[in-house]
Amino acid sequence: MSEPVIELRNVCKAYAANPVLRHINLQARAGEFLTLLGPSGCGKTTILRLLAGFEKPDSGEIRIAGQDMQTLPPERRHVNTVFQSYALFPHLTVFENVAFGPRLNQVRGDELRERVMDALRMVKLEEFARRKPGQLSGGQQQRVAIARAVVNRPRVLLLDEPLSALDYKLRKAMQVELKQLQRRLGITFIFVTHDQEEALSMSDRVAVMNAGRIEQFGTPRQIYEAPENLFVARFVGEINNLPGQVMTAAPPRYDIRLHDRVINLKSQHAFGVGDRVNVLIRPEDLRIWREDEGSAEERATLFPAVVEEVVYKGSTVDLAIRLDNGDLLATTQFFNEDDQAIVNLDFREGERVFVDWVHDWETILPHED
Amino acid sequence: MRIREPFKLVAIGAIGFWLAAFALLPNLLVVIASVLERGSDEFVAFAFTLDSYRRLLDPLYLGVLLDSLWLAAATTTLCLLLGYPFAYLLTRMPARWRPMLLLLVIIPFWTSSLVRTYAMVIILQTNGWLNQILLDLGLIAEPLELLYTEPAVIAGMLYALLPFMILPLYAALEKLDRRLIEAARDLGAGRVTIFRRIILPLTLPGIVAGCMLTFLPGLGMFYVADLLGGARTLLVGNLIRDQFLSARDWPFGAAASVMLTVLMGLLLWAYYLSSRRASRGALP
Numbered sequence A: 001m002s003e004p005v006i007e008l009r010n011v012c013k014a015y016a017a018n019p020v021l022r023h024i025n026l027q028a029r030a031g032e033f034l035t036l037l038g039p040s041g042c043g044k045t046t047i048l049r050l051l052a053g054f055e056k057p058d059s060g061e062i063r064i065a066g067q068d069m070q071t072l073p074p075e076r077r078h079v080n081t082v083f084q085s086y087a088l089f090p091h092l093t094v095f096e097n098v099a100f101g102p103r104l105n106q107v108r109g110d111e112l113r114e115r116v117m118d119a120l121r122m123v124k125l126e127e128f129a130r131r132k133p134g135q136l137s138g139g140q141q142q143r144v145a146i147a148r149a150v151v152n153r154p155r156v157l158l159l160d161e162p163l164s165a166l167d168y169k170l171r172k173a174m175q176v177e178l179k180q181l182q183r184r185l186g187i188t189f190i191f192v193t194h195d196q197e198e199a200l201s202m203s204d205r206v207a208v209m210n211a212g213r214i215e216q217f218g219t220p221r222q223i224y225e226a227p228e229n230l231f232v233a234r235f236v237g238e239i240n241n242l243p244g245q246v247m248t249a250a251p252p253r254y255d256i257r258l259h260d261r262v263i264n265l266k267s268q269h270a271f272g273v274g275d276r277v278n279v280l281i282r283p284e285d286l287r288i289w290r291e292d293e294g295s296a297e298e299r300a301t302l303f304p305a306v307v308e309e310v311v312y313k314g315s316t317v318d319l320a321i322r323l324d325n326g327d328l329l330a331t332t333q334f335f336n337e338d339d340q341a342i343v344n345l346d347f348r349e350g351e352r353v354f355v356d357w358v359h360d361w362e363t364i365l366p367h368e369d
Numbered sequence B: 001m002r003i004r005e006p007f008k009l010v011a012i013g014a015i016g017f018w019l020a021a022f023a024l025l026p027n028l029l030v031v032i033a034s035v036l037e038r039g040s041d042e043f044v045a046f047a048f049t050l051d052s053y054r055r056l057l058d059p060l061y062l063g064v065l066l067d068s069l070w071l072a073a074a075t076t077t078l079c080l081l082l083g084y085p086f087a088y089l090l091t092r093m094p095a096r097w098r099p100m101l102l103l104l105v106i107i108p109f110w111t112s113s114l115v116r117t118y119a120m121v122i123i124l125q126t127n128g129w130l131n132q133i134l135l136d137l138g139l140i141a142e143p144l145e146l147l148y149t150e151p152a153v154i155a156g157m158l159y160a161l162l163p164f165m166i167l168p169l170y171a172a173l174e175k176l177d178r179r180l181i182e183a184a185r186d187l188g189a190g191r192v193t194i195f196r197r198i199i200l201p202l203t204l205p206g207i208v209a210g211c212m213l214t215f216l217p218g219l220g221m222f223y224v225a226d227l228l229g230g231a232r233t234l235l236v237g238n239l240i241r242d243q244f245l246s247a248r249d250w251p252f253g254a255a256a257s258v259m260l261t262v263l264m265g266l267l268l269w270a271y272y273l274s275s276r277r278a279s280r281g282a283l284p
Helices: A042-052 A095-105 A107-120 A138-150 A170-183 A194-202 A218-225 A230-235 A296-300 B004-034 B052-058 B059-092 B098-110 B113-124 B129-135 B150-175 B178-186 B191-220 B224-231 B236-245 B248-278
Strands: A005-014 A018-028 A033-037 A059-064 A079-082 A154-158 A186-191 A205-210 A213-218 A240-251 A251-256 A261-266 A276-281 A286-290 A303-312 A315-321 A328-334 A352-357 A363-365 B036-038 B044-048
Touching: A005 A042, A018 A042, A033 A042, A033 A194, A033 A230, A042 A059, A042 A079, A042 A186, A059 B191, A079 A138, A079 B178, A095 A107, A095 A138, A107 A138, A170 A186, A186 A194, A186 A328, A194 A218, A205 A230, A213 A218, A213 A230, A213 B044, A230 A240, A230 A276, A230 A363, A251 A276, A276 B224, A286 A328, A286 B129, A315 A352, B004 B036, B004 B248, B036 B248, B052 B248, B059 B150, B059 B191, B059 B236, B098 B248, B113 B129, B113 B150, B113 B224, B150 B191, B150 B224, B178 B191, B191 B236, B191 B248, B224 B236, B236 B248
Parallel strands: A033 A186, A033 A205, A079 A154, A154 A186
Antiparallel strands: A005 A018, A005 A059, A205 A213, A240 A251, A240 A276, A251 A261, A276 A363, A286 A352, A303 A315, A303 A352, A315 A328, B036 B044
């Protein structure tokens, strides 16, 4: 594998004795779309500021394209930032904003004009070159900020929640545009967000962060389908947590007691007999059986429950169901026009149902408080 | 909303009356006085003449005007050179200290500037504190002639006017978005470039406001030149005061006053035009 473009080795950072980053190790490959995902205050923006050079690590090492960044100030690093607030220069035109970086690199005349206009064309703003930032909409300002950064042809583009100020529809459109742009330019993107959906849909790899640590680093699929701990499981999408206990262990298969049932499940984690575990199931992986469905023996393996809430969402119906032992589960049922399920999804509140899931689609983690 | 109508009328009426009685009327009287003849018994005789304005064209008075402009410009320049770094440092101070430090800038206002100028006399005179300190330190052998010199006048005006420069500059620098500086660094700009291309243009309104607030009062300030400059420097302000109080030539004093007001008005108008052009440049 090629050398990583970005490498953080054992990086620690504290503000006035409050640790914000604890022993961060992270690598980004060339041309990768890497997302730092986490709740506010988890340290993701600090990593970006360390890479940009606005902050210095207390300990540890940061390398960009193999070069140690210890003594290199922001103005001499081959990275550029798209700021959350865009930070466009209000007194300069869009053209001059984008030309700011190239001018400092002694690009002049026709070449300057060409490069700036190319960058503006890329974000579809060539007709706005003579406007000032204050005369643009939020989405347009966002695109100027991107053009102003990529025109410098950085090795790495740092994006600090660049879409958070945009409305839902525009955000969706910009997500697609950003992803296309990244593929076209082949630049490494380090993207910071607290929006898990955004992270999953755009990234090659995601680092889920919490309280200054990287909780899990992997592809969106790994993060979503095989969370390594309860924090990741809960932060990345909705999830149901059934507490259980290991009855017999024959790795990788375990008999796990869930309420009054014992179910045989598979796990990569090693458990001993008597260990308490959490069985995690995504809402869309739960199957709902109505009272008239399935035979009696089939029903013996199902968990009886009552529908508490029905939320119609257009393409899905979300149910809150309460198991007979009191646990509340969230489920998402998809309309499937092929098997006339439209009728079947017509749940009523208070209706008696049975629930199970496709075994092995769950994740089993050691119990955490 | 109806109930508020009477209050609105009273408020606007009071302000209108105030402006009419204490700004419009006095200025109108000055303009009228400037085109009347000098009276022998009364201050003015009610006969129309432009004689006072004709006399203003005398090279002697042109010299007075140029002296005044020079002094005001020199003071303003020094205020800017001192005030800008001062205001900048003020904005870089920890947030909880800033109100305190601003208060220290404002406190001298609580004392009459006339009294403060007298204090300057005590410091600057030949056997004053400054000379005494310099003598005690062995830096000079003989007391320096400080008082009644042009530098003394400029120092006095600088002292009186510096806060008027600092406050608008502080306001402009305070408003400056620190993230823009980070963005400029991110794009590869060093300190000099950041100052020249980001900080300076964005604080320009504060600079212009500060210059206005020091230059225009500096033009009319007479007591500083009187007390610290002695009789050596005759300024527009002194000239006007002398016509009213000593020479008792009200029409001439009024004409000089009108001329000064018109000059200031022209400067403000020029500023307005330039700022309008600057913002119009924003449009495609």
